[in-house]
Amino acid sequence: MLDDPEHRGWLAVALLVLITVLTRAFFLLPGQQPRLPGWLRTCLRFAPLGALLAMVVPEVALNQGQWAPQWQDARWWACAAALLTYFGGRRNINHALFAGMGVLLGLHLALGW
Numbered sequence: 001m002l003d004d005p006e007h008r009g010w011l012a013v014a015l016l017v018l019i020t021v022l023t024r025a026f027f028l029l030p031g032q033q034p035r036l037p038g039w040l041r042t043c044l045r046f047a048p049l050g051a052l053l054a055m056v057v058p059e060v061a062l063n064q065g066q067w068a069p070q071w072q073d074a075r076w077w078a079c080a081a082a083l084l085t086y087f088g089g090r091r092n093i094n095h096a097l098f099a100g101m102g103v104l105l106g107l108h109l110a111l112g113w
Contacts, residue, residue, distance in 0.1 A: 049093065074113035078104035 027034070036044075060075045061067065069076060082100030089095055107113045 072113055074104050074107035074111075077107055 056079075060073075060079055061069070078100040081103040082096040085099035086093065086096035
């Protein structure tokens with residue numbers, strides 16, 4: 001049965017579904033919210049920002065693996081606008097994201113950067 005590639009494919013899909021359901025339902029099974037230490041709660045608060053930075057920084061700072069900052073790059077201006085909005089305002093990440101995306105889109109549409 002496992003010699004047939006089609007059966008192996010269906011078995012792999014079934015195992016992936018089972019693993020996904022178990023890992024997603026892990027926090028729903030206890031019935032009450034798990035008690036986390038304070039340091040872990042603090043770390044988890046910053047996890048989305050860390051993930052966002054891990055995706056954005058290499059995209060902005062590198063061009064095909066090489067350090068290539070140019071003043072005509074709209075990504076640099078978008079990052080500057082986001083940082084200025086975040087640190088100049090009420091430190092709201094949503095406002096910073098909207099400002100950065102607005103500048104990126106505006107420069108891309110207006111100047112073709």
